[in-house]
Structures are given as structure tokens and as C-alpha cells.
Amino acid sequence: MAKNRAICTNNKVDYITIRKAMISGARTIDELVELVGVCRECEGCKSELNAILSSVCGCMNVSLEAVVNAVKNGADTVEKVGEVTGAGRGINEETGEECGKCKGLIQNIIDIGR
Numbered sequence: 747m748a749k750n751r752a753i754c755t756n757n758k759v760d761y762i763t764i765r766k767a768m769i770s771g772a773r774t775i776d777e778l779v780e781l782v783g784v785c786r787e788c789e790g791c792k793s794e795l796n797a798i799l800s801s802v803c804g805c806m807n808v809s810l811e812a813v814v815n816a817v818k819n820g821a822d823t824v825e826k827v828g829e830v831t832g833a834g835r836g837i838n839e840e841t842g843e844e845c846g847k848c849k850g851l852i853q854n855i856i857d858i859g860r
């Protein structure tokens with residue numbers, strides 16, 4: 747997962763806030779507008795929101811679509827999704843430890859099925 751940075755510069759919404767909204771179930775820009783107040787008009791919103799929403803695991807470059815498909819095909823735990831897609835298996839380059847920052851989002855995708 748990327749380090750925190752401003753995404754919506756008009757309303758001062760950062761990357762981590764958007765990822766937390768996704769862990770709470772946000773999957774669309776409309777849902778981000780409602781949950782965290784992104785403006786959808788500034789350069790950050792226009793250039794980055796779709797990419798953030800479509801990615802689950804930045805470490806392993808796994809998309810939301812890949813995880814949703816894994817869940818629809820029967821992966822019903824974070825571990826099973828990882829076996830199928832590789833999501834959640836990144837290693838922090840600085841510490842050498844498992845990253846795992848996307849596991850909350852993977853669990854939410856399992857929970858709500860999208």
C-alpha cells in the first residue's frame with residue numbers, strides 16, 4: 747500500500763482516509779463523496795480515485811475485480827483469497843515483515859461480496 751498523501755486537494759481528503767472508507771464498503775466515487783467528502787472535481791480526484799478504487803493490494807498489484815472474482819468463485823477467507831490472487835502476501839521492503847495492509851479490505855470484500 748502506498749504511503750499517505752493528499753488526494754482530494756479541495757476538501758483535504760488523504761489516501762488513508764479513502765482506503766479506510768473502502769474497508770467500510772465504499773466502492774464508487776459517489777460512495778466516497780458521501781462517506782469522506784471527496785469533491786470529484788480537483789485534479790487529484792480526477793486523476794487518482796478510479797485507480798485507488800480499482801486496486802486492493804498495491805504490494806502484489808491485485809485488482810478489486812480479481813478479488814471479487816475470487817470471492818465469487820468460493821474464496822471465503824482472506825487466506826484463500828491470497829492463495830488465488832496473491833493479495834495480502836506483500837513484504838515490507840524496509841522491515842522484511844509481512845505487509846498485510848490490504849487484509850481489512852479483502853475481508854470487507856468477502857463480507858459484502860463486492
Ligand code: FES
Pocket residue numbers: 747802803804805806833834835836837845846847848849
Ligand atoms: S497492500 Fe501490502 S500485502 Fe497487500
